[in-house]
Amino acid sequence: MATVTLTWLAPNSGGPVVNYKVYRKPGSGLTEAQVKTGTLLSGTVSSAVTSFDDTSLSSGAGDHCWTVSAVNSGGESAGATPTHEDV
Numbered sequence: 760m761a762t763v764t765l766t767w768l769a770p771n772s773g774g775p776v777v778n779y780k781v782y783r784k785p786g787s788g789l790t791e792a793q794v795k796t797g798t799l800l801s802g803t804v805s806s807a808v809t810s811f812d813d814t815s816l817s818s819g820a821g822d823h824c825w826t827v828s829a830v831n832s833g834g835e836s837a838g839a840t841p842t843h844e845d846v
Contacts, residue, residue: 761818761846766810767827767839774831779804781811782838787822787845791838794826820846 769776781804784797804811804827816823822845826838 760814761816761820763813763816763823763825763842763844763846764810765813765825765827765842769806769809770829770836773829773836774833776806776829776831778806778830779808779811780828780830780835781813781825782828783813783823783825785821785823787824787843789824789841789843791826791828791841794824794841795828795838797824800825816846818846822846 781800782795784794824841824843826841828838829836
């Protein structure tokens with residue numbers, strides 16, 4: 760299995776974060792909106808945590824993109840600028 764580690768900074772506006780959502784989609788050069796139509800890897804990353812290890816892909820799985828969004832009392836934010844890796 761391959762491991763891709765995502766890290767991010769907590770947002771500085773929009774109210775307290777309840778949790779984060781991490782999404783992944785095969786491909787490269789995808790927008791955050793496109794990545795969010797892919798697989799939701801985790802809907803409950805604690806607001807105290809600003810990293811996530813994706814260990815669900817096999818080595819050689821090819822190009823994938825990830826994005827992270829914050830959830831607060833107002834709902835879910837747009838995703839962060841996607842991260843791309845060739846796994």
